[in-house]
Amino acid sequence: MNSRQLPKLLLTSALLLWSIASFAASDFSGPDRDAGGNIVPTPKGESCVAPTADIRANHMDYLKHKRNETMRKGIRTEKNSLVECINCHVTPGEDGKVARINDDQHFCSSCHRVASVTLDCFECHADRPVEYFSRSPAGHDVFALNPALKTNTPHVVMNRKGQ
């Protein structure tokens, strides 16, 4: 190693140390943050079904395992269920609105966007908690989003032709 390379090496290692330190700090203190350091919505529950590090690393496997158990065997426990993840983690922001999957503030997309991971769960699955979907007490004639809760997308009630 010559004398020209030494400052470069020192600078690189300093940067590396700083990034590790800042990542660790964001990981263990203050509000929940995504991989990009953005604050993510506060979950409803007191603690997740597993430690944060475990969930961050393995949530996709847990979800996939659970999905097969539920779909093929009808096991509908709450742990690791996508619906329950959404119920707890997708909470209203400061404006009182619940973020949709295409918003940066949505619990799932906030991190996947930074990690550059394409997320297609929500092409089929609901991206909002169950409480945002309601049924008219009269019965089955109307389907609408719960009007008592603020939403940021209009919802159209449509019926089949002739009904």
Added chain:
Amino acid sequence: MSSKTNSSSNKIDQYRRRLLGGSAAAVAGLTLAPGLILNTVQAKPADQAVSNKNRWGLLIDTKKCADGCTDCVTACNTEHGLREIHGPATDAQWIRNVTLKNKSTGHTVNMPVMCQHCENPPCVDVCPTGASFKRDDGIVLVDKHICIGCRYCMMACPYKARNFIHEVLTDQLPVAPRGKGTVEACTLCVHKVDNGDGTTACADACKHGAITFGDLNDKNSLISKKLEMTGGRQLRAELGLNTGVRYQGL
């Protein structure tokens, strides 16, 4: 004497247990006729897998099915978030209102036709990916995670029960994930079945009492009793598919 006392108190205990147990497990009771009371459908614990002890099915009495009534279709659409997109030609229809007309007599029959939840489902036979499958309790479903949208199952189904989703969907309901490029059909309200509701949206909505949901394997269930007393036919019985949906009055 003592043994007699024991047995009678045991019976009381059994009765009490049944009565108390009713709150934990959903028990639907119904008086079919004087002296014939039927208790059906016990909630399965959420952590237990479904088993072939149950075989869920529907019994549809076409004589009670009113002309022009679409309550079951609407209820199904509502339950699963099916909405109009481009009209009946391409929209998903989990229940079709079918009218049969006897050409010689002019007699017409109305009936809802949905996935018949066959014991030997042709859709499962032809599926190249294993997406089309039958649960142990007889409910035929599509695993949309591995469905490639080839539509072989739609060709194979003798009942035209399956639908292909052509458009990008939004605002699907939590209980019914649905999406573009996959095939779907009646799920026999599997989320309600697993929840122990003991009914389906269509059976629940039918004000004429034309649709009965129940366990075909349980000889004491309402559906089995009705089948025993008044019979029921399979659509295209000659195919030997042993459908879970049966029809009366055809």
